[in-house]
Amino acid sequence: MNPCLHFRPLRPAVASDGATTLDLLISVRSPERPAAISVQRPPLNLALVIDRSGSMAGSKLSHARKAARFLAGELTERDRLAIVTFDEEVTVLVPSQPVRDPLLFVSAINTITAGGCTALFDGWLAGATQVATQLYSQGLNRVLLLSDGKANEGLTDAAGIAAKVQGLTQRGISTSAFGLGRGFDEDLMGAVAAAGDGTLAQIESPHQLADLYASELQGLASTLGRKVSLGIRTRNGTELVDLLNDLPRTNVGNFQLPNLRYGQELNVGLRLQLPAWRPNQEIASVRLAWDSPEADGRQQRIETLTLPVLPQRDLEELESDLQVAEQLALLQANRQRRRAIEELDRGDLQSALASIEGIDMHLAGLPQSDAVQQERRLLAEKQALMQQDRNLSRKRLRRESLRSSLNVWEGRDDQA
Incomplete structure (x- = not known):
């Protein structure tokens, strides 16, 4: 079962005798999860990257360790996990390996203590490298980055870090960014999650960490499409004036959407400008493309938009949706x-x-x-x-x- 594309115009027609400003909603609707696969999720290849800088001392690090133990206990031998920590230096506590014995990971997690500064990029890179050693072509490969501060060692520029993250996203390694407390850089973490095709979380209390990891695992288990893109091609003089979602661009100029999840609807709002229109002319074509954990090769769905044509006066009398x-x-x-x-x-x-x-x-x-x-x-x-x-x-x-x-x-x- 594949996602569907639906066009929902604010008014269901365009003008024949003058220009039209067409406000349009594109809905991407994913099917409900089939019962036959409800207990069989794709295998996960994860790296948990934990900030252990000095500001994490106390309850933050205590809860981070607890949540990390929870994560290890929820994975199976079908999954891989690496544990990486960073302050001004990076330590690979557990190299990427199948989670056959959660106690191995738990013992390592229990040794994490607070240190010094925040080499966030170096920590992320070490985690991404661990994921890259054993990419799952039919699974999900992701770095889970947790930090409570600002990057102040190594590469610290948000745009530069996001560019590096996006480079690995194109290779199939996504990144979720979890900001903890009130000192983290929300602009940087938002840029990392966007470039990483992952989840953004802002955690105001360390008590929320276990719920966050449970939600992330549930989201990964319900993913039916990743590296999702939306290509919009206007026709016959139509101009794309605005796209309300401010979506990042892919390397070929399409719009990057979040991962598709079973039972989810994504809405993209845009404004088109049309000249005087003739009946049966195509306004635009839209191509939804994604990688599926269940199938090889790029999946796609293409839909074209046409609308009835009315005189301007009649169009203005139509009610808005x-x-x-x-x-x-x-x-x-x-x-x-x-x-x-x-x-x-x-x-x-x-x-x-x-x-x-x-x-x-x-x-x-x-x-x-x-x-x-x-x-x-x-x-x-x-x-x-x-x-x-x-x-x-x-x-x-x-x-x-x-x-x-x-x-x-x-x-x-x-x-x-």
């Missing part, structure tokens, strides 16, 4: 959070508060569905938090701004 309007507004709200982040970075609290208020005012004009009400609650929380803890509000805003671009773990914030 309220569900599409809601989804597009939620995608726009993710993006607009970046303006508030920029204003916080400039020290302009009042402008940041006004930006959040502007997002909320737009959402207030929509039907108040559960999704819209939840989004407005999140915005109200950020407004209150900005005046109490700007650092924490920035981290939460960054996490929420990335929800439409990659898999973001939504842990409860009230555990901090």
Whole structure:
């Protein structure tokens, strides 16, 4: 069973006698997991890379060890695991090997103690190298990077680190980035997760770590497509004006989507500009491509978009699809959070508060569905938090701004 592509225009037609601004939602719908494979997940080839710098001392490292022991206990001899730690130096505690005896990994994990600085890139590279030694062509290969700080040893530039991560993503090694506490660099960790085709998690309390690892394993077990791309080719003078998700580009210019998971729907919002249109003309073609753990070779699905043609006056009288309007507004709200982040970075609290208020005012004009009400609650929380803890509000805003671009773990914030 393969994912499906669906086109959902805000208005179900285009104009014959003038230009049309076409707002469109592309939905990628994955099937529910077949019962026959519910107990048989792809084998996993993982490297757990743990920051052991001085700031991890105490409860953070204690819970990191506990969560690492949990991870080792959940894997089987079909899976491989490596354990890597880093401060200013990198240590491969357990080289990549099948998890035949979890106690071997647990004993090594119990020896992890806090050290000095944060050579994040070197730690990640060592973990990726361990994964690369035994790539699973029919499994999932991933680095799980956990850090509570900023990269301050070796390569520290976020763009440079993300470029290295993306290079290995193209070879089939993905990376999830888990930021712990309130000192980690959320921009760097977000860039790593996006480039790594993995999960971004912001963990405000170390108590959340076990839940995070359980969620990550569940996500890996339910993955039906990785290295997912969306190619959009406009036709007959159509112009792609905007894509609301701010998706990263692949090396051939397509848009990179998060991994496909059973039972999941991904929505991509875009705006197209069309000249006066003739009936039966193709507006665009869309190609969804992915690698499947169950099949060799690149999988793909291609759909073309055509719409009815009406005079401009009749088109303007058509009602908008309220569900599409809601989804597009939620995608726009993710993006607009970046303006508030920029204003916080400039020290302009009042402008940041006004930006959040502007997002909320737009959402207030929509039907108040559960999704819209939840989004407005999140915005109200950020407004209150900005005046109490700007650092924490920035981290939460960054996490929420990335929800439409990659898999973001939504842990409860009230555990901090």
